[in-house]
Amino acid sequence: MNGLQELFSAPLLQLGATTVTLGAFVVFSGLCLSAVFVVMLAMLWRSSRARVEAEAEAALRAREAEARLTEITRAQAEMQGRMGTLAEIFSSRQSELNKAISERLDGMTSRLGHSITEQTKSTHENLAKLQERLAVIDTAQNNIQSLAGQVVQLQQILANKQTRGAFGQSRMEAIIADGLPPSAYEFQATLSNNSRPDCLIKMPNGAPGLVIDAKFPLESWHAIRAAEEEGGAEAQKHAQQNFRRDVEVHIKAIAEKYLISGETQDTAFMFVPSESIFAEIHENFEALVQKAHRARVVIVSPSLLMLSIQVIQAVLKDARMREQAHLIQGEVARLMEDVSRLDDRVRKLQTHFLQANKDIDLILTSTDKVTKRGAKIEALELGALEGKAVSDDEAAEDGGSSTSVRGSGSLRLRVVEE
Numbered sequence: 001m002n003g004l005q006e007l008f009s010a011p012l013l014q015l016g017a018t019t020v021t022l023g024a025f026v027v028f029s030g031l032c033l034s035a036v037f038v039v040m041l042a043m044l045w046r047s048s049r050a051r052v053e054a055e056a057e058a059a060l061r062a063r064e065a066e067a068r069l070t071e072i073t074r075a076q077a078e079m080q081g082r083m084g085t086l087a088e089i090f091s092s093r094q095s096e097l098n099k100a101i102s103e104r105l106d107g108m109t110s111r112l113g114h115s116i117t118e119q120t121k122s123t124h125e126n127l128a129k130l131q132e133r134l135a136v137i138d139t140a141q142n143n144i145q146s147l148a149g150q151v152v153q154l155q156q157i158l159a160n161k162q163t164r165g166a167f168g169q170s171r172m173e174a175i176i177a178d179g180l181p182p183s184a185y186e187f188q189a190t191l192s193n194n195s196r197p198d199c200l201i202k203m204p205n206g207a208p209g210l211v212i213d214a215k216f217p218l219e220s221w222h223a224i225r226a227a228e229e230e231g232g233a234e235a236q237k238h239a240q241q242n243f244r245r246d247v248e249v250h251i252k253a254i255a256e257k258y259l260i261s262g263e264t265q266d267t268a269f270m271f272v273p274s275e276s277i278f279a280e281i282h283e284n285f286e287a288l289v290q291k292a293h294r295a296r297v298v299i300v301s302p303s304l305l306m307l308s309i310q311v312i313q314a315v316l317k318d319a320r321m322r323e324q325a326h327l328i329q330g331e332v333a334r335l336m337e338d339v340s341r342l343d344d345r346v347r348k349l350q351t352h353f354l355q356a357n358k359d360i361d362l363i364l365t366s367t368d369k370v371t372k373r374g375a376k377i378e379a380l381e382l383g384a385l386e387g388k389a390v391s392d393d394e395a396a397e398d399g400g401s402s403t404s405v406r407g408s409g410s411l412r413l414r415v416v417e418e
Helices: 002-009 022-158 161-179 218-230 233-258 275-284 286-294 302-323 325-379 392-398
Strands: 011-015 018-021 185-187 199-201 210-213 268-271 297-300 401-406 412-417
Touching (some): 161 199, 161 268, 161 302, 210 233, 218 233, 233 268, 233 297, 268 302, 275 297, 275 302, 286 297, 297 302
Parallel strands (some): 268 297
Antiparallel strands (some): 185 199, 199 210
């Protein structure tokens, strides 16, 4: 025992001024081991507690997870039910949609077929109309070609001076013949000075006739057109001078040959067979128009000649009406006599009607009285009026002769004679 104490008392190490013995070291080591053990126990307790808490938390989490899993399972079941419902709804909607699409496709197909049929029909109709129009165009083209040939022939006709004069003469004659009766005009009439105008219109009431000349110098006018096409200013000027000279000579010839005092009017017509030439003369050759006016020669186009013929026609019609005025007055006087006799006869007929109305009224009065008497006779009873005479008042009311008649029985009646 003492040896053990000495052993534990023996110094083990020197730490500065402190000497560490084995016993102290053993005690210190025991304390350290105890502390380590306590720490280890504490750590083990803490670790076990932490494990328990972890296990509890894990169990809690497991329960929560299980609850969530259950909720998820339930939600999944609900979702599956909803998905089934949606699938059914989608299936029904899809069938309805397919049906609607099929119906619309059928409708569109029908409408498209109908539209295509109508479009085809319309196309055929348009093609038929187009063919008709093309046929009309072909006919018009043929007419144009024919007209072009006629224009060429007309140009050939107008190339000759005599044929040009005949052309103006024919136009003038056509206008006059369409507007006046044959007795109102004369072509190529011979005047007292042996001149023969193209037309002489006979005025009413013995008035002097109106002379119309159709020999317009067209060759000078065509010379102006040819100079304009060539483009030479000098040639145009020369052609215009020649045209002006020819027209002045023609105006002078008309005034000298056809204006005869007491036989023809104081004014004569110079017929221009073209409206364009007439307009060109009034636009570019105003001096010729003024000179013709001073010479009492009126330049007329086809339209102006037609208008003048219409005026002359109205004058002739008015003159004929004035000539027939006395006949119309006589007819009106006889018509008034007939109307007067008709009035007298109507008045007599009215008097007869009034008398007949009075006679009818009297006849109606008599028939009314006879009807009343008949009604009274029907109302009498046999034996009711036996031995009873008709009163004087009733006889006076009848206003006619009465006769008493006695029957075989006891009935006595009064017969009224109207």
